Amino acid sequence: MASPLGDFLRARRDSTAPEAVGLPPTSRRRAPGLRRAELATRAGISVEYLTRIEQGRDRNPSVQVVNALADALALDVSESEHLRYLTKITGGACIGHRGEGHPTRSVRPPVLRTLNLLEPGVAMVTNRLGDVLAHTDAFARVMRPSGLLDEQEPNMTRHLFVDDRAKRFFLDRDEVADHQVFDLRLGPSESASAWFVADLTERAGDDFAARLSRHLPPPDVPWRLAHPSAGTLTFERETLHLPSTDAQEIVVLLPADAATERGMAILLDGALPRPLRVG
Template identity: 60%
Template sequence: MGTPLGDFVRAKRDSIQPESFGIPDRGRRRSPGLRRSDLAARAGVSVEYLTRIEQGRDRNPSQSVLNALADALSLDAGERQHLRYLAKITGGGTCVGRPRPEPLDRDVRPTVLATLQLVDPGVAYVANRLGDVLAFTTGFELVMRGSGLLEADAPNLTRYVFTDPRAREIFPDWGQLADERAFDLWFGPSIEISEWFTAELAPLAGEEFTRRLNRHLPPPRVPLRINQASGYALCWHRETLELPATDGQVLVVLLPADDTTEQAMDRLRRRPLRAIG
């Protein structure tokens, strides 16, 4: 059975074209990317040892081995930090002896709330990169009403996508959104906070989450399709506006991508809302 560390090393190896490292093409092979023997040679370890790491049979490689693998895979600074984190959780040392970091500030500045009011009754929300939904317009509530997302005490889009079965029905392009949420989590807001959130979510979300988290490639930005609970199939363009770094938040505005969505929203706004529960 694999481990997060082994899965990451193998995925990175498979993503590398040998020619990019000056290694000649040796003909057809069963899997893409860099051969295990080539990576082992670059890292200065045996093929057998690299195999044990990738297959999860060695869970405690030394720091020198991790550094050698990082060099051999040409990891950037963010990927090296992630490699160290994966080694930590693979070896069973997740956050041992470390205080839990302070949670992100969930307060939204008054001027940002005022901006949401200007957008209303359009569809928009404020979130952080963990996926916490911190504020939203009545239009966003209308779109997501009945999905289960906003019914949580502290709505979190990342947790919802990976752990709530309804998410796969609400978002027909679930895989695309899952890739986006995993990338945003890896991208920020801080290493410590992301590590804690990941450690808490991974056991619930399983392999779908871990595999996507290890990709580190920004997913393509495509329209967001939503199957609204009332039966409308909606399609949206998204504009994501980064708020100041001290906020650690983004303002996301959804704009109708077609006439069908615009007409559906007009009908939804004319429909009286019913209380939930």
């Protein structure tokens, strides 16, 4: 049975050119990436052990092995942190779930107070499944035409695949969907992700299933939204990770251009955040 850690390692090995890690290229390769034996040798582990990790049969490699694999693949700092996170959730850390894999939708009061301080900014509390757990009023004004908030328990990932309004509202819907599907591999736990994936696969079909087979991080693109009242709005996203016991994060949408700032002034009746004073 595959695992998030194994999927990532296999995909990254397949996409890493030998010369990128100091190995000589050869024309006799059947695939362009690293051979399993080459990665195992560079990491100082056996091929049999690497095979077990990639196939999900060993889900608890040591910190030393994970660091060795990161070095062997020449991962940068953020990629190495991503590898360690996958190791954590693959090893069975079930954070923030209830019942049959359902993640909790409760948000701690201090987090809600923090969200309130972000008004009139555009922000939400979410998790890696895409649940919208709490949001600012400005977020509602921006997102309401998409239909996202019509659901009793809004979920961004599900919305992108099952609501035709999302395909019109998100101008780069495919790229945003890629990002949301990739995040499913990151928790809040492997069991929660498995439950959600099984549920959405039945409803979303091939479009969703095809994206599940892509194991490398997609590019992080701005959100370009076709708002019926404010025109095209473009937002950069800043993610504030909460403690791991919450398995939640605050996502803040920041206007990326002057047109978006003007559009937000229309939506918020001029109540835009004042610039912060630095120093």
